[in-house]
Amino acid sequence: MKNINPTKTFSWKQLTNHFHDVKNIHINDLFNIDKNRFHNYSILFQDDILVDFSKNRITNQTLQLLLMLAKECFLSDAIQSMFTGHKINRTENRPVLHTALRSKFSNTITVDNINIMINVQKELKKIKKFSDSIIQGSWKGYTGKSISDVVNVGIGGSYLGPYMVTESLKFYKNHLKIHFISNIDGTNIVEVLKKINLETTIFLIASKSFSTDETISNANYLKNWCLFRTNxxxxxxFHFFALCENTTAALKFGIISENIFKFWDWVGGRYSLWSSSGLSIALSIGFKNFELLLHGAYIMDQHFLNQDLSQNIPVILALISLWYTNFFKTETEAIFPYDEYMHAFPEYLQQSYMESNGKSIDRSGNLVTWNTSPIIWGQRGTNGQHSFFQLLHQGTTFIPCDFIIPAVSHNPINDHHKKLLSNFLAQTRSLAFGNENNMDNNINLSNPDCSSHVSYKYCSGNKPTNSIMLKNLTPCNLGSLISLYEHKIFVQGVILNIFSFDQWGVELGKLVANDLFSDLLKNKFNNLYDSSTKGLLRVYKKWI
Incomplete structure (x- = not known):
């Protein structure tokens, strides 16, 4: 990928001028000007996913300038580089090939002169064979009983991805109970152990390096706990399995080679749900549905790879987001899935976005002078409407939002889904248009002594949203949706000239924690610590 300062491009300068021209235009005016705005600013994907970006503060000129920016930053070349296995993760000297994990129809993708697709297909077959044996009951535990519970032990992408998918696709789940242990807080592990029977439970230890402190600490506790209880x-x-790249460490832990499911260093942790790290997904919904999840991601990959930038969904959404973060200077984006099953989706996207693009050094090693990742947050609808939506409608913070809903509910009781859809539509409409047309035209909103209470009801609108409507929430559609956001994040990283596939900030916290842990074990604290840290340690020592 080329190292280009986006703010020095011709298109960025044009966008700066354009922003001053259009920053005060109301979304309502944009719809009045263009009666076909929905048609012109929406894309239907595979007849299953509709992306409506018409309720944004953009014009055709905005999009053209943003697309020009993408071209000036050689986005198309960067996309090709990722899919063909170039080492675009330069700080770790690795390719970025999570897309290969779902490339069912690709026979050859080469890394260091090795066709990686041979091993990808081999691991998929192993996942299928094992998941079938667990689900069908032919795999027995140490006392000869079939498996009823699966405990996934992992953190970061080894937890957030599998947890989000198994929750989102709970409608498709089988009889197996899936549990997750991620936190180093002992409460997490203790509460899970209350729910399981060791005779009928398997443990999946998911760690790419098989050295992640939280995961391996929990795994060691579980191993010793199980051996003590079962003697x-x-x-x-019979009960412990490794999902990792470092097979040597897994063997040293005590897991036999047949129980090791491999993935590779070109799979980032936050993209690992497509790999053997997603074994809990295959166990929860069955391998056929896991394949459909992969296929959904694959068809979005092909759209992203082959579609013209002007009709490319991840590209369009990425450019709109960049428009807000760097010209309107927004700091957050909110994700609102209107589906109970998708409650974990915003949390999953927090890692995907902020671990990828939460960077302040560009690809040339210089401090950036532009905004990179927005803060991602959200909640399922309609719960959010009864808590923080007040701020969205009338607060002083400008927050672009994505609203996601399936048109068809898996649980169509009474008129509930029509009410849910009504709220979904009402929120995006109200955020865009406000209630200005319904206000008393004589009200003076600048007069604090105004006696009328109508002013307090005023909602200005002009708050941008994207609406993403799925025909229904299926494994295939969910795969496409996840892939869409993955590529959106990648596009922004390319244009903003940062490395999206490392996380050195996370590593610093680990190093400092290791030093503090060592001191806590010795009960002797380093005098070089700052006064706050020393003060906290003194109180801790007093209280324990």
Missing amino acids: CLKYID
């Missing part, structure tokens, strides 16, 4: 040295062989 059976062979328990590990």
Whole structure:
């Protein structure tokens, strides 16, 4: 990928001038000017996913200038580089090939002169064979009983991805109970252990390096706890499995080679749900549905790779987001899935966005002077409407939002889904247009002594949203949706000239924590710590 300062491009300068021309235009005016605005600013994907970006503060000129920016930053070349296995993760000297994990129809993708698709297909077959054996009951535990519970032990992408997908696709789940242990807080592990029977439970230890402190600490506790309770040295062989790249460490832990499911260093942790790290997904919904999830991601990959930038959904959404963060200077974006099953989707996207693009150094090693990642947050609808939507409508903070809903509910009781859809439509409409047309034209909103209470009801509108409507929430559609956001994040990283696939900031916290942990074990604290840290340690020592 080329190192280009986006603010020095011709299109960025044009966008700056254009912003001053259009920054005060109301979304209502944009719809009045263009009676076909929905048609012109929406894209239907595979007859299953509709993306409506018409309620944004953009004009045709805005989009043309943003597309010019993408071209000036050689976005198309960057996309090709990722899909063909170039080492675009330069700070770690790795390719970025999570797309290969769902490339069912690709026979050859080469990394360091090795066709990686051979091993990808081999691991998929292993996942299928194992998941079928667990679901069908042919795999037995150490006492000869079939498996009823699965505990996924992992953190970061090894937890957030599988958890989000298994929750989102709970409608498709089978009889197996899926549990997740991620936190180093002992409460997490203790509460899960209350729910399971060791005779009928398997443990999936998901860590790419098989050295992640939280995961391996929890795994060691579980191993010792299980061996003590069962008094059976062979328990590990029947109940413990590794999902990792570092097979040597997994073997040293005590997991036999047959129980190791491999993925590779070109798979980032936050993209690992498509790999063997997603074994809990295959166990929860069955391998056929796992394949459909992969296929949904694949068809979005092909759209992203082959579609013209002007009709490319991830590209369009990325450019609109960049428009807000760098010209309107917005700091956050909100994600609102109007589906109970998708309650974990905003949390999943928090990692995807902020671990990827939460950077302040560009690809040339210089401090950036532009905004990179927005703060991502959100909640399922309609719950959010009864808490923080007040701020969206009348607050002083400008927050672009994505609203997501399936048109068809998996649980169509009474008129509930029509009411849910009504709220979905009402919120995007109200945020865009406000209630200005319904206000008393004689009200003076600048007069604090105004006696009328109508002013307090005033909603200005002009708050941008994207509406993403799925025909229904299926494994295939969910795969496409996740892939859409992955590529949106990638596009922004390319244009903003940052490396999206490392996370060195996370590593710093780990190093400092290791030093503090060592001191806590010795009960002797470093005098070089700052006064706040020393003060907290003194109180801790006093209280324990």
